[in-house]
Amino acid sequence: MDDDDGGVYGSESRCAAASDEQVKILPSQTTFPCLSRRGRTRKIKLSYALMAALLIAVFASPYHHSRRKISSESTILKRSTFSEKRDYYGVQDAYVNLPVLSSNDQPIPATKKDDQTYHGLSYAPLFYHISPGSTGSRTLYHAACTSGFPSVHHKSFCISQTRGVKGVAGNVVEGVRSHFEILRLYQIATDCCSLWSKGKIRVVGNDVVFSGSNKTSVVVEQLCNTSLREWMNDIQTHLTTVIESGLVGLFDTPYPYLAPQVLKLADRQRKTTPIIAMTKRNPKGWAQSRSKNHGILVCRNEYSYERLGSSEFDVIGCCRRAHTAPLAHYGEPANHLKPNDSTILRFWDAFQYRSRSEEIDLTFQMGMERQMNRHQELYLPGAQYTPNFFGNESKPIKEADVSISIRDHILGGKLMNGVIARNSTEQLQSIWQDVYTKPLTCRGRVNWNIKNDTLVEFYHLPKTCGLSSRAKKDKIDHNMIPLIP
Secondary structure, eight states, X not given: OOGGXXXXXXXXXXXXXXXXXXXXXXXXXXXXXOXXXXXXXXXXXXXXXXXXXXXXXXXXXXXXXXXXXXXXXXXXXXXXXXXOOOOBTTBOOOEEOOOOOOTTSOOOOOEETTBOEETTEEOSOOEEEOSOSSSSHXXXXXXXXHTTOOEEETTEEEXXXXXXXXXXXXXXXXXXXXXXXXXXXXXXXXXXXXXXXXTXXXXXXXXXXXXXXXXXXXXXXXXXXXXXXXXXXXXXXXXXXXXXXXXXXXXXXXXXXXXXXXXXXXXXXXXXXXXXXXXXXXXXXXXXXXXXXXXXXXXXXXXXXXXXXXXXXXXXHHHHHHHHSOOEETTEEOOOOOTTOOOOOOHHXXXXXXXXXXXXXXXXXXXXXXXXXXXXXXXXXXXXXXXXTTSOTTSOOOHHXXXXXXXXXXXXXXXXXXXXXXXXXXXXXXHHHHHSOSOOOEEEEEEEETTXXXXXXXXXXXXXXXXXXXXXXXXXXXXXXXXXX
C-alpha cells in the first residue's frame, strides 16, 4: 500500500466502526472525523467547492498532462509489482530494485530477479536468429545455452541445469510452453499437408475425412479440419506470449518464417531492442541443401511474396494472400475471397508439403533461392551479429567463440552497431549480468504425435541434467516438475 493511502483507509475504517453510514472519500483523499450527518454534509459541500477551484487551476497548467501520466504509470507499476509476489515453480528469489529512469522514459519497476515480465512488457533481452534452418542455428542455440540464456531451437529447449521446470522463472516456463504450442500448430499444418499430398485425407462436403484406422481417424480429422484463419490467429496468440516471456534465444523453425510478426511484437512487448543475428550463407547453396535434406512446409507459389517462388518464408503473409486472392477451393473455382469471407480454407489451400525424397525440382530450388536472397537483403542491414559459418572451412568458428560473442552482444552493449537503442538498456544490462550467470546444461526436447495429439517431453543429453544418484538408479527423478503438464 502507498503511504498516502494510509490516512484514507484509516479514517474510513474508524468512521465505519462509529456509524453504519457510508462516508464518501473524495478524489483529493480529504478525510474528516466522524461528524453528524448535517456537519458532514456541510464539510463535503465546502470541499467540493474547493476541489472544483483546484481542478480548474491544475488543468489550466500546460504541464499537467505529462506530469500526471508519469506519476500515474509509476504508481500502477509499484502497486502491481508488490501485490503480485508469487512463488514461480519453486523460485523464491529476493526482489531487486532496478534504477528509475529519467522523466522522459518509462520507470523500471522493482522486479523479481529471474522473472522479468510486467503488464505484457518483458524486461529480458531478446536474441533473435532471423536466418532460416540450415544456416548454423544449432551452433548458435548451444552457444546461447552455454552462456546461460533460456532458449528454444525447434523441438529443443534449455532453461535449467536439471530436468523439468523446478526453480525456473514462471515467465520463462510460459514462453517455452507457448513455443511448443506454436510448433504443434506448425506440425499440424505440415502433417495435414503431407497426408493431403499422399491422398490419405479428402474433403467431403465441409468435412475432412481420413482414410485410416477408426481410432486414429477421429483425431486426424479434427486437427486437419482446423480452418486456416483459426490456425493463423492461434499462432499469433502464442507468439505474443513468447515475446512477452522471459525467453532470450529464439532459433530455427518457426521464427525466421514469422519475422515481420516477431519484430513488430518485440518492438511493442520488449523493453529493449532485440539483437538480430543473421548467419551468412550463399542463397543457392542454402536452397539446394534445404530442399534436399529436409521435409518442409512451403507457401504455394501463387501466394508467395510477389510470386518469387514457393518457400518457407512469410507464413502469416501467405495465409492472408490466400484469403484475399482468387483460388481453386478444393479443386473447384472459387469466388474472390475477402478477409471476412465465411469460406473455410484448409492448410493445403495455402501451403504444400515438400518431401526430401522428392526428385530435385530446379524451378522450386530457384524460387527458394530468390526468397532467401530477398530475406537476406531485407534483414541483413539491421543485423548486429553476422557470423559466417560457411565461408572458411579450414578455420571453422568454434562454439566457445560464438558463446563469447553472444554474451558480448547481450551484456556488453553491442546493440545497433554500437549505439545503445533505448535509455534503459545499460541499466538493464547490469541486472542481466547478475541473472544470466550459470550455463543451462540440461537440454530438453519435446516431440508431438498427430495420431493422439500429445506432446512428449524427454531429455536427449541426460548426462548434463544433474540427476541424483537415486534418480539415476531408479531412472526416475521424483522431484522433477515437468515442462509439459
